Amino acid sequence: MSERPKAVALISGGLDSMLAAQVVKDQGVHVEGINFFTGFCVEGHTHAIRQKDKDKAKRNNALWAAEQVGIKLHIEDISQEYVRVVTNPKHGYGQNLNPCLDCKGFMVGKAREWMEARGFDFVITGEVIGQRPKSQRRETFPVVAEESGAGDRLLRPLCAKRLEPTLPERMGWVDRGQLLDFSGRSRKPQMALAEHYGFEDYSQPAGGCCFLTDETFSRKLADLWETRGTREYDLDDIMLLKLGRHLRPAPNFKLIVAREEGENHFMNGYRKRFHSVRDLDNPGPLALVQGEPGEQDLETAAAITARYGKGKTAERVRAEITPPGGEPYVTEVAPMPPAQIPEEWHV
Amino acid sequence: MSETGSEPQILDARGLLCPMPVIRTGAQVDQMAHGETLEVRASDPGVLYDIPAWCRVHGHTVIESREEGDDLVVLLRIGGDDTGDD
Numbered sequence: 001m002s003e004r005p006k007a008v009a010l011i012s013g014g015l016d017s018m019l020a021a022q023v024v025k026d027q028g029v030h031v032e033g034i035n036f037f038t039g040f041c042v043e044g045h046t047h048a049i050r051q052k053d054k055d056k057a058k059r060n061n062a063l064w065a066a067e068q069v070g071i072k073l074h075i076e077d078i079s080q081e082y083v084r085v086v087t088n089p090k091h092g093y094g095q096n097l098n099p100c101l102d103c104k105g106f107m108v109g110k111a112r113e114w115m116e117a118r119g120f121d122f123v124i125t126g127e128v129i130g131q132r133p134k135s136q137r138r139e140t141f142p143v144v145a146e147e148s149g150a151g152d153r154l155l156r157p158l159c160a161k162r163l164e165p166t167l168p169e170r171m172g173w174v175d176r177g178q179l180l181d182f183s184g185r186s187r188k189p190q191m192a193l194a195e196h197y198g199f200e201d202y203s204q205p206a207g208g209c210c211f212l213t214d215e216t217f218s219r220k221l222a223d224l225w226e227t228r229g230t231r232e233y234d235l236d237d238i239m240l241l242k243l244g245r246h247l248r249p250a251p252n253f254k255l256i257v258a259r260e261e262g263e264n265h266f267m268n269g270y271r272k273r274f275h276s277v278r279d280l281d282n283p284g285p286l287a288l289v290q291g292e293p294g295e296q297d298l299e300t301a302a303a304i305t306a307r308y309g310k311g312k313t314a315e316r317v318r319a320e321i322t323p324p325g326g327e328p329y330v331t332e333v334a335p336m337p338p339a340q341i342p343e344e345w346h347v
Numbered sequence: 348m349s350e351t352g353s354e355p356q357i358l359d360a361r362g363l364l365c366p367m368p369v370i371r372t373g374a375q376v377d378q379m380a381h382g383e384t385l386e387v388r389a390s391d392p393g394v395l396y397d398i399p400a401w402c403r404v405h406g407h408t409v410i411e412s413r414e415e416g417d418d419l420v421v422l423l424r425i426g427g428d429d430t431g432d433d
């Protein structure tokens with residue numbers, strides 16, 4: 001090869017992928033980053049919507065990481081294709097609805113396609129052997145390499161010394177001697193390397209890189225699939241699972257009650273698609289009603305919604321109910337006392 | 348060829364939440380030439396941070412960002428600060 005070798009690095013926004021890209025870039029390789037939008041990413045959306053999270057909205061961690069390393073970052077929307085990864089993972093789920101092993105194979109596969117289309121030579125990930133109990137194990141590494149089609153062109157710089165030499169090492173595109181031998185769950189080696197590079201204020205998501213590792217979120221997604229009788233979803237479904245309080249008083253309908261002004265404002269945009277309910281007499285939340293509610297169900301929804309507003313102790317309030325895209329009508333309800341809202345209604 | 352001074356292309360990213368406006372910006376910029384300008388209109392306040400960050404890593408220039416009613420507008424030029432002769 002006469003030119004500088006070129007590598008595409010998967011950048012999640014977390015520390016490991018950032019370090020992996022830096023280690024390879026340090027060897028004179030031309031590195032560009034790639035980041036995938038699956039719809040389940042932790043940042044962005046909800047922070048942009050919720051008032052109290054406004055400050056957190058300030059930074060996209062993947063872009064921040066790329067800037068620290070000094071590489072370009074290509075953000076790719078894979079949300080459509082990702083549906084089949086989430087709904088039908090060959091290797092099953094982790095602790096919640098996170099299909100990590102399938103997800104990694106899929107993302108590395110997407111990076112491999114990107115690499116081939118642009119004449120790049122190899123793919124880099126920040127994986128470390130033993131870092132995650134289910135998806136980052138010695139036995140799973142070959143699975144990701146094989147299912148992604150990247151094979152020998154997949155380099156894991158943070159633990160490469162513990163693995164068989166890959167093509168970039170054998171070809172001398174990178175010096176194996178300068179790669180690393182991290183393993184296990186400890187974060188200390190990564191933190192020390194971050195300090196060496198002067199990376200501060202990096203993001204350290206606790207569970208993983210997406211909402212699918214979150215127990216509450218997964219429960220809501222499972223409820224959505226179960227009551228719909230299919231595992232399909234669209235981006236709006238995912239958005240709404242990230243917002244509000246979810247209560248299911250009966251299998252045929254669910255309420256999403258806004259928790260604050262930002263959510264109220266955002267959920268307003270969905271009133272064409274779902275029934276919506278609000279207390280006309282007092283300040284309070286907007287609630288969307290999903291499913292196929294009957295007239296009585298909508299009254300129940302209005303009574304629950306009023307319970308979360310300023311009129312919660314009033315004897316009766318006027319509630320406005322608006323069918324999807326239709327004309328609103330007004331009905332009177334008694335706000336439901338908290339004791340009458342069974343725990344199992346909370347999804 | 349320098350296009351500075353000509354009308355910017357417009358990208359309407361209103362109603363989209365981050366990172367979608369950045370993804371759309373990237374796709375549009377891919378079709379544009381060095382020195383051309385692009386005006387991105389969006390509603391997610393995240394664009395005021397994300398688009399400048401994206402421009403920095405790709406070597407594009409943010410000429411200005413402003414609020415216009417409910418819209419957030421970011422004007423950028425493809426390529427660096429020069430007028431784009433390459």
Ligand code: SF4
Pocket residue numbers: 098099100101103104207208209210211212213
């Ligand atoms: S945490 Fe989410 S994004 Fe990360 S590997 Fe698992 S499923 Fe994929």
